[in-house]
Amino acid sequence: MKRSSLVLALTALLASTSVGAAEIYNSSGNKLDLNGRINAGRVLSNDDSNNVDASYARLGFKGETVLGESFTGYGQWQYQFQLNKSEGSDAVSGDKTRLGFAGLKYGKWGSIDYGRNYGLVYDVLAWTDMLPKFGGDSGNTDVFLSGRATGVATWRNNNFFGLVKGLNIALQYEGKNDRTGDVAVRRSNGDGYATSVSWTGDSGFGVSGTYANLGRTETQNRASYGKGERAEHWATAVKYDADQIYLAAMYGNTHNATPISGGFANKAVNFEAVAQYQFLNGLRPSLAYVSSRGKDIENKGEADIFKYISAGTYYYFNKNFMVYAEYKFNLLKKTNPLGLSSDDVTGLGVNYQF
Structure with missing residues (x-):
């Protein structure tokens, strides 16, 4: 049956978890x-480390300027402010720059930019990173x-030089980021590269893949866990996003690249799957399975390293305001070798965005 234009408009409005920015110039x-x-x-759990206020605010901008025919300069910046701290605690606030980059775009040849941005491995991981809180x-x-x-x-x-739609x-x-202090192991890296490719058809079906290979620092190789001159990460994903249905699954492997307490796992096998349905009244239930071995x-x-089932939901009042709830059924054993928390966790929140 052919749906009315009103139903189609509601679907387009509610099926996306993102919103357009406010144009100021x-x-x-x-x-x-x-x-x-x-x-x-708020995150709730019997484990005190997971029983915290998780409130925050983000502010950012996107800008572009026309430099010539099919030639554009652009930039983006985003900052996060933690709202779970007392006044006067800025020295340990946890506020941070999430994104900050600038670049050039030229017609069918694509764009090139530099700065703090998403790594290309996340191009694939983003397809299953769709849960309400976790x-x-x-x-x-x-x-x-x-x-x-960083760096x-x-x-x-996009569209492979204008030759293949959706590819x-x-x-x-x-570049190398050899950090010091408490984050020297967890957040350092040597020089390296990544690549990603994806294709999404008009039917809503898509496939994607990524590979990354980077050097590791001397400090990382002196850590308790994880040895090797290079860190590798590959992953592939499939999705279906149409008719108010969202289904996605991701499978990947890492070598010396998945963090654990005291360093990195020499090897890890990751799997994530998520299923969601967008009701026209704004309700979007979500069910997922997430694991790393x-x-x-x-x-x-x-x-x-982590293993859980997630059950939750969003409720969109409109494109700018929604509430969410999610329950994480933790499948880790109480006597797991890495000493990780095995308690279930609940996430609740109210979100306003523009």
Whole structure:
């Protein structure tokens, strides 16, 4: 049956978890959009380390300027403010720059930019990082291009030079970040690269793949876990996103690149799957399974790094305001070799975004 234009409009409005930014300037080939979010949330668990206020605010902008025919300059910046701290505690606030990069785009040849941006491994991991509160565990910030990363040069080309609709490719290089202090092991990296490719058809079906290979620092190789001159990460994913249905699954392997307490797993096998349905009244229930199995861990052998089932939902009042709830059924054993928490966790929140 052919749906009415009203139903189609509601589907388009509610089926996306993102919203358009607020345009604050657009004149003479120059454009500036402002975007932001306030998330008032709480995480609840019998484990005190997971029983916290998770509130934050984000503010950012996207800008572009026309430099010539089919030639554009652009930039983006985003900052996060933690809302779970007392006044006067800025020295240990946890506030952070999430994104900050600038670049050039030229017609069918694509774009190239440099700065703090998402690593290309996350191009694939993002397909299953769709849960109301949790999820995305296979990607990590400042860890071998599997999340947001510093000092990355990224080239992207959509629709393969205008020849194949839906076929997108990308290449990325990251320079060495040899950090010190408490984050020297967890957030350092040597020089390296990543690549990603994806194809999404008009039917909503898509496939994607990524590979990253980066050097490791001397400090990382002196850590308790994880040995090797290079860190590798490959992953592939499939999705279906149409008719108010969202289904996605991701499978990948890492070598010396999945963090554990005291270093990195020599090898890890990651799997994530998510299913969601967008009701036209704004309700979007979600069900997911997320796991990572570490192998060849010194003196530990094999061990689950994370493993859980997620059940939750969003409720969109409109494109700018929604509430969410999610329950994480933790499948880790109480006597797991890595000493990780085995308690279930609940996430609740209210979100306003523009």
